[in-house]
Amino acid sequence: MNCAANHARGRVGFSSRAPLASRFCFDSQRRRRMTSSLTTKRRRPLVIGILLLFAIAAAPQPAWCHDEVRLGRMLIGYDIADLPADPTPQQQIEAGRKQIDVAREDDPGLDSNAEVHDYFNEIASRLLAASGQKPLFPLEVHVSSVPINNAEAIPGGQIILYERMFDTTDDESQLVSVIAHEIAHELHNDFISFWQDYKENKDIDGPGGVLAESVKVEGAADETGARLMYAAGWDPNGMVELFKRFHKFGVMARRGRPDYRSSHPEEAKRSEPIEALIGKLPRKDGLIKTSPRFDELKQKY
Numbered sequence: 001m002n003c004a005a006n007h008a009r010g011r012v013g014f015s016s017r018a019p020l021a022s023r024f025c026f027d028s029q030r031r032r033r034m035t036s037s038l039t040t041k042r043r044r045p046l047v048i049g050i051l052l053l054f055a056i057a058a059a060p061q062p063a064w065c066h067d068e069v070r071l072g073r074m075l076i077g078y079d080i081a082d083l084p085a086d087p088t089p090q091q092q093i094e095a096g097r098k099q100i101d102v103a104r105e106d107d108p109g110l111d112s113n114a115e116v117h118d119y120f121n122e123i124a125s126r127l128l129a130a131s132g133q134k135p136l137f138p139l140e141v142h143v144s145s146v147p148i149n150n151a152e153a154i155p156g157g158q159i160i161l162y163e164r165m166f167d168t169t170d171d172e173s174q175l176v177s178v179i180a181h182e183i184a185h186e187l188h189n190d191f192i193s194f195w196q197d198y199k200e201n202k203d204i205d206g207p208g209g210v211l212a213e214s215v216k217v218e219g220a221a222d223e224t225g226a227r228l229m230y231a232a233g234w235d236p237n238g239m240v241e242l243f244k245r246f247h248k249f250g251v252m253a254r255r256g257r258p259d260y261r262s263s264h265p266e267e268a269k270r271s272e273p274i275e276a277l278i279g280k281l282p283r284k285d286g287l288i289k290t291s292p293r294f295d296e297l298k299q300k301y
């Protein structure tokens with residue numbers, strides 16, 4: 001596909017509109033590029049609400065030529081149209097690296113923040129070690145300073161996290177809940193089910209459609225993520241707190257409207273299965289809520 005055709009069809013690179021669940025975001029509505037002028041820490045709670053209101057108007061500049069692969073309105077990925085329906089792990093790894101190449105064009109500073117990169121990777125390693133599972137491919141955790149409030153699991157073990165996560169979390173357990181959710185997507189290899197939907201041109205809406213499937217996939221990633229946190233020694237209540245926080249700011253951003261149709265579990269109720277799960281887990285003393293390192297980096301970023 002040539003660049004002109006691609007640009008004519010739509011925005012290239014990171015979409016300002018939520019790309020639904022296809023890239024397995026932690027939250028379907030918060031993959032937003034935002035202006036940086038309002039983002040002082042003092043004004044943060046209000047800023048989150050305001051920015052969500054206006055983020056849709058703040059379109060990123062299309063600057064690259066990549067072939068967007070979409071299933072209806074869902075963005076599946078870039079430059080992967082030739083991937084077979086049942087790709088090998090190696091093909092998935094290569095597909096994931098292509099997505100990182102695109103992300104690096106959008107954000108040339110990707111992974112340049114060594115201290116946050118190391119901190120996030122250490123957390124990911126501890127979660128993965130506690131899982132007792134071996135993913136099909138090595139996990140690679142990337143860190144972007146682009147002001148987006150989300151996280152993404154991409155095919156082939158690639159995960160993109162954002163410095164902005166320090167803004168949207170109050171303590172380490174909340175931050176770890178995001179990383180654990182993305183690792184769960186990789187352990188479940190959720191890309192494949194959506195990729196197969198794309199190959200079959202499955203309907204997005206309606207019962208049994210891709211959106212309904214996505215809600216289940218996201219709920220399963222929440223549950224596995226909470227279990228990973230507990231196994232690795234972090235307090236899974238951090239995930240519950242974060243979902244409640246998202247809901248609070250989500251309602252503000254929607255001017256009081258309580259929820260929306262989404263690729264993710266219903267915002268107001270997203271914490272409920274995790275609360276039920278926590279109620280069944282054996283008591284474990286000393287679960288981590290936060291750490292001096294988290295506080296130090298939150299102050300800095």
Ligand SMILES: [Zn+2]
Binds near residue numbers: 025027185221
């Ligand atoms: Zn997710």
